[in-house]
Amino acid sequence: MTISLLPRSFRARLVGAGLIVGAVVLGLLFITNLLLIERYLDHQTNARTEASHDPLTQVFNRRAFETHLQAVLGDSATHPVVVLYIDLDQFKAVNDSCGHAAGDELLVGIAQRLSARVGRRFLARLGGDEFGVVLTGVDETHGAGLAAEIIAEVRGTPFIWEGRSYRVGASIGVASSKAAGLSPKALMIAADTACFGAKELGRNRVRLFDPNEEYFRQRDEDLRAISHIDEALAAGRFVLFQQRLMPLSEGLPAHAEVLLRVRNAEGGIEPPGAFIRAAERYNLMGYIDRWVVEACCRQLAAWQAQDTAPVVGRLAINVSGASLSDERFPDFVASTIRDNGVDPERLCFEITESCAIASLEAALGFIDRMRKMGASVALDDFGSGLSSFAYLKRFEVDYLKIDGLFVSHLDRDPADRATVAAMVTLARANGLRTVAEFVSSAAILEACEGLGIDYAQGFHCHRPEPLAALVPAEAC
Structure with missing residues (x-):
């Protein structure tokens, strides 16, 4: 049997203080765990964003574009898929004459304007000065119309760098799953080929992929x-x-x-x-x-x-x-x-x-x-x-x-x-x-x-x- 020499009231206060300290410690541990979990979730979110987004423009990257295209093509029997392949015209001239900093700023600005124009549609930077858009449930005609709007948007606002004005344009190839097939690779190649054809016709224009056209038959052979x-x-x-x-x-x-x-x-x-x-x-x-x-x-x-x-x-x-x-x-x-x-x-x-x-x-x-x-x-x-x-x-x-x-x-x-x-x-x-x-x-x-x-x-x-x-x- 243990006999305490402390008064009963003091012992009660001591026990109460211990309970308070314990509660504070538990609260701190709980908050710390919450912060760690939040930090972990933020890290996971950032990791997913870095894996799927272009670090410069913050739009989706090519990998995410191909993954999304593969997914939507699975439903293309009932919902046709159209790809817009966008290649900026005169970007290289700006990048070479003004430097990479100017080129980066131009790409960021273009990406922001493209995002505003295409809305909730899937937009990605495919690499360099190339962007892609995936449209679902529409045909080539609708895609060509949006492409024309994008060209007008890109050309409508000149790029200003160190007091000098530069006019940048865009050539856009449009290809549909009905014409190019259900393979993501085939659809992207078709849109890219049409984009190249738009450049050959004089740039700043839209070209639709048509497998029966002689130009595209020759390109297919190539x-x-x-x-x-x-x-x-x-x-x-x-x-x-x-x-x-x-x-x-x-x-x-x-x-x-x-x-x-x-x-x-x-x-x-x-x-x-x-x-x-x-x-x-x-x-x-x-x-x-x-x-x-x-x-x-x-x-x-x-x-x-x-x-x-x-x-x-x-x-x-x-x-x-x-x-x-x-x-x-x-x-x-x-x-x-x-x-x-x-x-x-x-x-x-x-x-x-x-x-x-x-x-x-x-x-x-x-x-x-x-x-x-x-x-x-x-x-x-x-x-x-x-x-x-x-x-x-x-x-x-x-x-x-x-x-x-x-x-x-x-x-x-x-x-x-x-x-x-x-x-x-x-x-x-x-x-x-x-x-x-x-x-x-x-x-x-x-x-x-x-x-x-x-x-x-x-x-x-x-x-x-x-x-x-x-x-x-x-x-x-």
């Missing part, structure tokens, strides 16, 4: 071609062929031009054909050029390791305008040659006259870099430009490949003969070797010899063959 290119690059289905050049004078070294072919799904070999045009249009030629350079260097290195000599001393590789304009391409070529231990003198790089003139400074730099390294350079399709003769003095190349347009009737067209004769005279004066392309008959070959052309190339001389055919069978 997209299939691009897919073909991606698959060929990934699966290693590109194959190198070559076409030998015939020397027309004794003592001239033998050369061959490298050609690209594709192995199809059945194992057959196809020329690149239409998909090269698509590759040029969609900036994929740079990837193809790099693949060809690497493959050629690997093959030359393999022959060297096997102590096998091909029947030609030099391989000519075509360089596209995209690679010519790529300031990193010369370094790539140099490092690839070095890494494979290839003699640069065994390579020649062909650039077309039109590409060289279009990217004059880049072409001059590329030519200088390759020749200093020990490689040769050929100016292809010479004569196709309006100022061929005027530019020739600036291009310090080794070979002049005469455009087949002047060669194909050389045996019977006096004007072509006179033009080619002038080209040959000019080439000799500049210390260049000449190559006649499209030599398809004995009569044309004889005319080339009579004009003093150094090399002939065409089906009459040599047909395209696999690159391996350059090594004699007994050497394999």
Whole structure:
């Protein structure tokens, strides 16, 4: 039994005080937990917002757009879906001339005006200066009407930066699930394609996707071609062929031009054909050029390791305008040659006259870099430009490949003969070797010899063959 020496009243007050302290502590713990829960919920909300919203403009981002589009397309049988693909016109000019801060402010302002215009409809920034809107339960006509309102809204208010006024517009592509299908990817590609078509028509306009229109049929073929290119690059289905050049004078070294072919799904070999045009249009030629350079260097290195000599001393590789304009391409070529231990003198790089003139400074730099390294350079399709003769003095190349347009009737067209004769005279004066392309008959070959052309190339001389055919069978 415990006996307390404290008075009963004091003990009562002490117990009461303890209860009060306990209540206060419990209250503080409760409030703390509430604050922690609130902070956690805020964090979760912010995390969801960051995952679904563009941090700059605060509208939805591309991921949220695609997720929403997938969801609404599930009901599109009863509620048609229309996508608006919006690409700002003249945004790059503002961003480049005024800086990224101006570009960001412009995008924020555009997003706010778009939000006000589209109301409760789903708006997202798809990337860069591109936005998208999803409409449900309406047709293309309604979508085109809203698109026209958006263009008027964007163009209606100039962008002011540091006291200067800039006018920005918009090109908009409109595609419906009825026309493009129920795949989110297909619907977005269709709207994007229509947007590109609007830009090609002059910008600041609306274009509706119509799968039966020739423009969109061609674009669909291009997209299939691009897919073909991606698959060929990934699966290693590109194959190198070559076409030998015939020397027309004794003592001239033998050369061959490298050609690209594709192995199809059945194992057959196809020329690149239409998909090269698509590759040029969609900036994929740079990837193809790099693949060809690497493959050629690997093959030359393999022959060297096997102590096998091909029947030609030099391989000519075509360089596209995209690679010519790529300031990193010369370094790539140099490092690839070095890494494979290839003699640069065994390579020649062909650039077309039109590409060289279009990217004059880049072409001059590329030519200088390759020749200093020990490689040769050929100016292809010479004569196709309006100022061929005027530019020739600036291009310090080794070979002049005469455009087949002047060669194909050389045996019977006096004007072509006179033009080619002038080209040959000019080439000799500049210390260049000449190559006649499209030599398809004995009569044309004889005319080339009579004009003093150094090399002939065409089906009459040599047909395209696999690159391996350059090594004699007994050497394999």
